[in-house]
Amino acid sequence: MFHKATKDLAKQLAPDGDLLPVSSLIDQDRFRPLYLVRRKPKRFWMIHHRYYKTGFRLSDILVPGQDSRNLDVQDSHSITVEDCTDGRVEWTIKLPEDFVSTEVTVAASTSQVKSIKVKRAEVSPADLVFLQERKINMDHSFIKDLRKRRENLYVVNEAVQALEETKLQKVNTMEGTILNEIYVRFSLKGTRGSKRVIVIPTDCVLAFRIKPLIIQSESWGISHHPDEETFAADGVTVDSGYSPDGGMGDLEREVEKECAELSQLSTDLRAKFLKSIIAVIINSDLLQELTLKLEEAFEDADKCELKSENPDLEDLLNNLQDSEGSINLDLVGPVLYTLQALGELTEDQLLRLAQSVEKQIVSKQLALVKSILKQDFHLKDAFSLDAKLVSSLQEEELNITKAMIGLGGVTLQRNGPSFTGTGDLAAFSALSALYVALYALHLLSRSD
Template sequence: MFHKATKSLAKQLDPEGDLIPVRCLLDQNHFGPLCLVQKKCKDPLWRKSRYHKTDYKLRDVLLTGEPASQPDIYDSDSFTIVDHVDGKLEGDVTAAIDLATVEIKSSSSTSHARSVKVKKRHISRQVLDSLHGKSKINLDHPLIKQSEKFQRDLYIITETVETVEAAEFRDSSKTEGSVLAELRLKMKFTGLRDSKKAVIVPKACALAFRVKRLLIREGSLGVSIFPDDRTQTFRSCKPGYQSDAVRIDMRSKTKHQLMEIQQECAPLLSLSTDLCGKFLNGFLAIIRNNDLLQELELQLEQALDGINPIKLKTSRPELQELVDNLQDSTGSICTDVAGSVLYFLQALDELSESELLLLEESVERKIVPKQTALVQCILEEVNSNKEWKLTIETQKVSPFIEDELDITEAMIKSCGVTVQRSGAGLLVTGNPDAFLALSALYVALYVLKILSG
């Protein structure tokens, strides 16, 4: 819930910028000015930048007595952000299937309220310039030695958005439904799901941050000025290294994108039917509960980390079978399958709450294969259509009935893409910014298709 709130606030503050939301409330004190964070060498092409805490600040890795170890941090004036959403959706469907008549009625409502007073804390440009080539790094520090060994880039946090006073973030959702079926015998089923969550954010809590890459050359410290600098923390760019700028260009190459997705998810194709069912049940539990997603994603990142691997464990019964089958009887992680699961969870983490709810409904209605084919078709077609306005002929994808298309359209719309019927085809419109969001959705659909097929 905290991460969902910080993502929303970061987007509200800087829709087109590089403001990075803090993911975990417990770790927020590791994302203040002058804290060092790490970026792993491999991230999915469709994923936004992810930075991990290191538990160290700049002063910890400088040689003793360096004057740059305590640079000044400046505060901006405070301002208040208000983010309030309140919505309700109702509908009913009646269908005749052979001897049965099925009537489905449902209503759902969702709301969140956030009002928080914040300020910006930052290091001045002059201070960053003064660090370049004049400050000395302790090359024997454990963080420096391990980061160089595993070729992990290091970054310094230069700016944060922090709370001025304690604030409460509240979320609530309610779904009601009833199914009335007549098939010689009259039956009625009703259901209600009601969820209310709140988190109290303390004063001086980091909500979002910006970073600059550190450059370490012969024991001297430097700070990269430009975000698309192709140098790395410990060495210059070598042949084959891909900077962020190059990666952005590659994202337009759909063939490369789809190949990556298929390769990363390939280990799931070898699962038995029984294991597919267990994984699918675990994934649906994760889709329903964002806390489970955060718990397992963090554990998998640590378990697959070559530096400090851990054993997976959970106290959640809905995750137990999934966790048990990601490691062997000795507790050793099953690297290939666990890597595919982490890849899937990373995609889920990019999706909105409404997309996750629609994913669950799509699995229940067994329309995921149709949706997967449609999204893949859009990604392939848009590669040669920069204006993101295209028509997909119906013979390229399986036909949708009206309510299936409504669900699919709502899901894709969350990515910034609209789908409408147009004669014998589907009219798709959007913009290039939607490519990454649609790619993450495709990963989620592709994995659910494998497991449910």
């Protein structure tokens, strides 16, 4: 719920996408100005890069200096975000004249905030230049580890913070919708009329902007090019993942490798894992919670504890570790891979995915999506689909499938007895994430 609210806020304040939402309320303090964040190479089916907290400030990795100058973090005028609820949420963004002279109103989901005032805090450019007089401590364990992993490093130069304590509410009152039907069918929490409240504290960081940190020997600087690499001077470039030019072959090899451990699970464990995955598909808050938890486990298994107060995650987390609490990274990896793919899908796609599992049509959808991904997305012409793959789906099943694929950017059309599809390169990445999710669900839902 918190992440959805921050994503909506960031999107409205900065439609160009350079304002990044904070994903976790508990970690928000690590995204203040002058804190460092890192970015891992993304897989080609990921639409957005993922940024992770480090817990370090820029000054922590610099050789100690003799200066006593206080760094200046400048605050802007306050920004008021209001909503009006009448069956759906309407967000109205009003900005001061010296920020952006516009007013935007947009429909949101069932997440509701009566009113939230935020401010923009940014680092003085002069302070960043002043800090460059101090060298990077290349012997710092964090820098050594980062260099070994070839991960890029960024410094937060601007943050959007809550000006006062605010209550964020989520109310599920969507009677007669697909959402409630799925909630009822799977007997999960979140039925009609349910309400959740999160209190956003004063000065809570909701979104942030970053600048790449470029390190050359002991010297460093700030880049204005978002994709510039931190350790480019080493002469090694970071592999950003598979290229769409590789087509379906690369994707098949990747997903088979990443999900291999899931195929080895017993029937009992597959059922338990599937139950938890369905729970996070339906509940985006659980999806966010579990993803962050497993990312933390994958980064430092010795310091991470896999626990959750939610019973829907209990079986999964218990089976990702032994009786002494040692985490099985061989299992955490494919589960996290699946969750990251699910995180790339829209809420509507996730709901239809849950329906597909219930109707036991995942294997048919997997074959259909695979056939679509084999098409040449460089061409704008429509492509033909295997009639057998489409005819294997009943009318309702086909409607669910068409809607789910359509939300990924590929349109399916009936031409007499046959079907054709149209899509572009952007759709390739979006549909690839759906393929990953379908592949994992197919493995977990097998009865053999």
